[in-house]
Amino acid sequence: MSASQRNKGASAERELFKLLGDQLGIAVARNFDQTWKGGADSLSVQGWAIECKRCEALSLASWWSQxxxxxxRTQRKPILFYRxxxxxxxxxxxxxxxLPGTFPAPGNLAEIALDTACQIIRESLP
Known part of the structure; x- marks a missing residue:
């Protein structure tokens, strides 16, 4: 990965995490261990593993798999944000x-707006 790609990714994470923090009312921080150990881009939101992508060519299947x-690995629910x-x-x-009662098995993906994602996250927080 080139330095410009890393910078673009880091910039996207900062942009997204600021938006999430503003909407959720909590600090959402980057997971700096992701580079060396692998892992989600942020683990700051209780119960969720956040993955962030900023790319012109969409690769939703591979991003979702990641x-x-x-x-x-962290026993959290995955959520993928992209722009x-x-x-x-x-x-x-x-x-x-x-909605585990309605969708008992994984595999039913939904693409939603940022505001809707934040509403879902808020509802899941203790």
Whole structure:
């Protein structure tokens, strides 16, 4: 990965985590261990493993697979946020983690707006 790609990713994380922090009312920080140990981009939101992507060419299947693997390591629910240039942030969640009574098995993904993702996260917090 080039330095410009790393900088773009870090900038995207800071942008997203500021938005999440403002909407959730908590500090959302970058997971600096992700570079050396692998793992989610942030573990600051209780119960969630946050993966952040800022890319023009979408690769949702592989990004979701990565988010799921990282969440399993920490026994958290995966959530993937992504954004293309001049477009709003979107999120991908598995409805199994949101409505387990209705969706008893994983595999039903939903693409939602940032505001909706924040509402789901808020509802899940103790």
């Amino acid at each position: 988010a799921t693997r990282q969440a399993e 293309q240039s001049r477009r709003p942030w979107k999120a991908v969640v598995d409805l199994h983690h949101v």
